Amino acid sequence: AQSVTQLGSHVSVSEGALVLLRCNYSSSVPPYLFWYVQYPNQGLQLLLKYTSAATLVKGINGFEAEFKKSETSFHLTKPSAHMSDAAEYFCAVSFSSNTGKLIFGQGTTLQVKP
Amino acid sequence: DVKVTQSSRYLVKRTGEKVFLECVQDMDHENMFWYRQDPGLGLRLIYFSYDVKMKEKGDIPEGYSVSREKKERFSLILESASTNQTSMYLCASSRSTEEAGAQYFGPGTRLTVL
Numbered sequence: 001a002q003s004v005t006q007l008g009s010h011v012s013v014s015e016g017a018l019v020l021l022r023c024n025y026s027s028s029v030p031p032y033l034f035w036y037v038q039y040p041n042q043g044l045q046l047l048l049k050y051t052s053a054a055t056l057v058k059g060i061n062g063f064e065a066e067f068k069k070s071e072t073s074f075h076l077t078k079p080s081a082h083m084s085d086a087a088e089y090f091c092a093v094s095f096s097s098n099t100g101k102l103i104f105g106q107g108t109t110l111q112v113k114p
Numbered sequence: 115d116v117k118v119t120q121s122s123r124y125l126v127k128r129t130g131e132k133v134f135l136e137c138v139q140d141m142d143h144e145n146m147f148w149y150r151q152d153p154g155l156g157l158r159l160i161y162f163s164y165d166v167k168m169k170e171k172g173d174i175p176e177g178y179s180v181s182r183e184k185k186e187r188f189s190l191i192l193e194s195a196s197t198n199q200t201s202m203y204l205c206a207s208s209r210s211t212e213e214a215g216a217q218y219f220g221p222g223t224r225l226t227v228l
Contacts, residue, residue: 009154032215043118043204043219044157051213090156092215099164100145100214101172104156 002027004093006105014113019063019078021108023091026072031093033074034102035065038088047089050074061085086112117141118220120205126226133192135223137205144210146188147217148172148180151202163188164210195227 007022025031033050048059055067061084065076074091091105121136139146145164149157149172159172161180169180177199181189188207192199202224206217 034215036219041221043221044206044217045219046216049213049216051215092157094215096214099162099170099210100147100208100217101159101162102147102157102215102217104158106154106156 002031002093002095002103004091004103004105006089006091006108008108009106010109010111012111012113013081015083016080019076019081019085019110021076021089021091021110023065023074023076023105024072025074025091025093027093027095029095030067030069031095033065033067034092034094035059035063035074035076036090036092037061038090038107040087044090047076081110081112083112083114086110118205118207118218120203120220120223122223123221124224124226126228127192127195128228129196131192131195131227133195133225133227135190135192135203135205135225137188137190137207137220138186139188139207139218140186141207141218142185143207143218144185145208145214145217146182147206147208148178148188148190149204149206150174151204151222157204160190195225197227199225200227201225 035047036044092102147162
């Protein structure tokens with residue numbers, strides 16, 4: 001079955017440190033890949049998407065992610081964490097180009113310490 | 115900007131009540147989705163619709179039904195609310211294109227069933 005796994009339900013970094021949030025998917029077919037962010041008491045917001053163009057994708061707020069087919073991974077990174085990055089992050093995959101039906105990971109809560 | 119609105123931010127209902135959750139999007143999107151979000155489980159798809167009057171079951175449709183009479187409006191119905199349906203409900207919409215996985219979310223409705 002197709003699935004998405006986010007390693008680590010909670011990640012804590014210091015302000016200014018590298019952010020690395022891990023996402024792996026299981027599928028024999030490369031999917032469309034997405035990262036979403038959810039700030040407290042809000043809906044989800046699209047951070048970035050991979051849809052078979054460049055393997056390194058840049059998103060909003062300084063985040064980027066790299067699609068590695070050999071590792072079936074799509075890890076999210078940011079060189080320097082800011083206090084405002086504290087939120088829950090979701091990795092999602094889609095195998096249907098038109099309906100956009102998404103399979104979400106369990107989510108990773110990012111804590112940024114001053 | 116795409117705007118997805120949900121009829122209530124917070125809702126408290128009694129067991130056995132019929133509950134309607136409304137979602138409206140203003141960007142002429144073909145696809146609309148209903149998810150529930152529970153801690154540790156991420157988002158799970160309840161139903162989605164790719165056109166007016168068209169619907170498909172998601173991963174957890176039991177106990178729910180949907181209605182899409184107009185393109186901009188997608189309603190989720192709990193026929194007889196139960197305590198295990200206490201959750202955050204998120205509505206989303208997207209275009210029916212290669213980027214259909216790039217979904218726009220509403221702010222969510224936190225439903226409590228007593």
